[in-house]
Amino acid sequence: MSRKNKAKKTNRSTGRPVAAVAVTIGDDNYNSSNDNDELSFFYKENRQQFMNGASYNQPTLFPKKPNMFSDPVGMRDKLHNLSPEKRSATATRLIEANQMLNDIEKIQKERGDYYDDNHVEISLLKSDSSYIRECVLWIKAYVSSNFRIPVDTSLLVGSPLPSCWMHITSLYPLSDNRLQLMRVDAISFVILLAAAVRLGQPKERFSLQVVHELHAHADGKYDWLHFDDLKSHDETRDFDEAYLRFALAWTGIKRARSMYRNEGQRVAMPQFHSKNEVATQYKSLLSSIETFAKEQCHYCPESPVGLWNLGWYTSQVKHNGKHPWGAAVEFYNQMCDCCLLADKADDDFYRAEAGIEAAMSLVLGGKPIVGYSVKSGAKVQVLRDFDLTSFGVDIVGNEQIKMQIGAPTPVVARECRDNEMKRLRDKIPLTTLQPGETVIVPHWEVASIWNFAMKAYSRVEAFGHGQYIYGETTGWDIAEGFLEGRLGTLVPNRYNNCAQVGFKVTRDRGTWPCGHCGKYESNLQQCSRCKGVQYCSRECQKKNWKTHKLHCKAV
Numbered sequence: 001m002s003r004k005n006k007a008k009k010t011n012r013s014t015g016r017p018v019a020a021v022a023v024t025i026g027d028d029n030y031n032s033s034n035d036n037d038e039l040s041f042f043y044k045e046n047r048q049q050f051m052n053g054a055s056y057n058q059p060t061l062f063p064k065k066p067n068m069f070s071d072p073v074g075m076r077d078k079l080h081n082l083s084p085e086k087r088s089a090t091a092t093r094l095i096e097a098n099q100m101l102n103d104i105e106k107i108q109k110e111r112g113d114y115y116d117d118n119h120v121e122i123s124l125l126k127s128d129s130s131y132i133r134e135c136v137l138w139i140k141a142y143v144s145s146n147f148r149i150p151v152d153t154s155l156l157v158g159s160p161l162p163s164c165w166m167h168i169t170s171l172y173p174l175s176d177n178r179l180q181l182m183r184v185d186a187i188s189f190v191i192l193l194a195a196a197v198r199l200g201q202p203k204e205r206f207s208l209q210v211v212h213e214l215h216a217h218a219d220g221k222y223d224w225l226h227f228d229d230l231k232s233h234d235e236t237r238d239f240d241e242a243y244l245r246f247a248l249a250w251t252g253i254k255r256a257r258s259m260y261r262n263e264g265q266r267v268a269m270p271q272f273h274s275k276n277e278v279a280t281q282y283k284s285l286l287s288s289i290e291t292f293a294k295e296q297c298h299y300c301p302e303s304p305v306g307l308w309n310l311g312w313y314t315s316q317v318k319h320n321g322k323h324p325w326g327a328a329v330e331f332y333n334q335m336c337d338c339c340l341l342a343d344k345a346d347d348d349f350y351r352a353e354a355g356i357e358a359a360m361s362l363v364l365g366g367k368p369i370v371g372y373s374v375k376s377g378a379k380v381q382v383l384r385d386f387d388l389t390s391f392g393v394d395i396v397g398n399e400q401i402k403m404q405i406g407a408p409t410p411v412v413a414r415e416c417r418d419n420e421m422k423r424l425r426d427k428i429p430l431t432t433l434q435p436g437e438t439v440i441v442p443h444w445e446v447a448s449i450w451n452f453a454m455k456a457y458s459r460v461e462a463f464g465h466g467q468y469i470y471g472e473t474t475g476w477d478i479a480e481g482f483l484e485g486r487l488g489t490l491v492p493n494r495y496n497n498c499a500q501v502g503f504k505v506t507r508d509r510g511t512w513p514c515g516h517c518g519k520y521e522s523n524l525q526q527c528s529r530c531k532g533v534q535y536c537s538r539e540c541q542k543k544n545w546k547t548h549k550l551h552c553k554a555v
Contacts, residue, residue: 360475
């Protein structure tokens with residue numbers, strides 16, 4: 001074979017990661033980078049360059065998926081039976097949250113039938129120190145566990161609600177929020193927030209109404225609401241504005257997301273809902289979630305929660321107006337940052353969940369590496385910078401602009417660079433693929449991030465809580481299927497073609513437990529009469545009818 005033919009054969013594959021070079025516009029300096037740190041793929045500087053896959057030879061972890069049958073008692077027992085030396089920081093936080101629920105139960109037993117009504121004037125509740133302490137425990141338990149503690153119904157109804165919440169009769173969009181209560185001071189804020197926390201499914205709407213009301217008071221900076229006043233009460237001394245605004249945002253996200261996912265919960269109460277109501281439409285609910293997530297990032301920047309929720313918002317391209325591929329790139333960066341924060345916070349839930357989603361977004365082209373042939377016929381790869389949104393001629397000539405280009409020779413790299421610069425001058429959208437261009441996936445990066453997530457998942461599943469990770473993520477099956485070769489054979493040191501570029505334009509419908517067997521699925525069918533319970537099959541509905549018919553009422 002001639003030398004010329006050998007060269008042609010070497011360049012024939014678009015999937016092979018040829019020499020990764022950092023090309024500075026107007027400069028011919030080339031360099032490569034690699035980092036063996038477990039977190040290396042999450043670092044921003046490494047997201048913006050090629051990572052060498054030749055040295056990655058770790059076996060891919062495929063742990064057994066969790067049992068999705070809901071068993072709150074069994075989960076709690078498994079958690080508390082962990083020996084102290086095997087308790088991770090994540091397990092310890094859950095144990096503390098469960099202890100708070102035990103303390104709430106003790107308070108309710110000591111109170112007995114002191115309140116003969118389930119709705120009590122807030123002025124009376126504010127004078128009851130044990131009730132205020134109970135409200136504090138409710139908020140702390142849910143926030144410290146990130147709403148991952150199963151609570152007995154008897155505990156939820158064992159505490160009276162402030163009657164004033166029933167005066168919050170309308171749900172306004174956050175962008176056009178209006179006060180419905182005259183004055184809400186700091187203690188009243190705590191009491192109403194605890195009520196919103198307890199008003200869960202199927203009362204998401206009522207809970208969200210309270211959240212929006214409190215948000216209006218907090219944003220208004222009114223004279224009657226001073227969070228510093230909480231320091232003068234023993235029960236609320238640990239609270240400050242940042243913590244309560246974070247907790248308020250978390251509650252709002254949980255309720256708005258539930259309504260966004262399950263349209264049946266919105267139409268089940270026609271007396272409170274109309275199709276023309278702005279606040280309960282998909283785009284409005286998503287806007288609320290985005291606002292709340294940004295507030296979480298602001299009020300508690302060290303927590304991974306805000307970035308996790310902001311990433312979920314980014315993925316909902318059906319209603320947020322984002323480009324499916326651009327959203328995948330943005331989502332990938334948000335999940336990588338979330339993983340780094342989760343590692344600092346020693347939070348295995350978000351290590352696993354954000355890691356799974358980051359791996360999934362890579363499979364969808366989240367690291368926008370594009371392969372194509374230049375005019376000379378050589379194959380190249382370029383990592384496009386989606387932060388570069390628009391350029392003028394003067395900006396394009398800036399020598400500080402860098403590009404990551406994979407090419408067999410510096411000459412071919414310069415040819416690729418010239419082509420990329422022409423795209424920028426012509427203002428071709430970065431999300432536009434031209435004829436002959438293919439998005440490619442570095443499967444060694446997917447495998448590394450997936451393994452990081454699965455190690456954290458295994459630590460959580462050790463105390464029976466892995467179902468939260470599987471149920472709260474959308475990317476498990478996508479990333480796992482890719483790594484198992486169901487989307488194309490994984491060849492060492494070669495890129496894979498991206499089977500689906502960007503998110504599908506669909507609405508996340510979430511996962512819900514079957515009303516009989518407790519199995520979690522995203523395709524459950526509602527009871528057609530009351531629309532308040534879902535079933536995974538006709539058989540489960542029939543088996544549960546004897547119990548359900550006692551509570552089933554036609555809408």
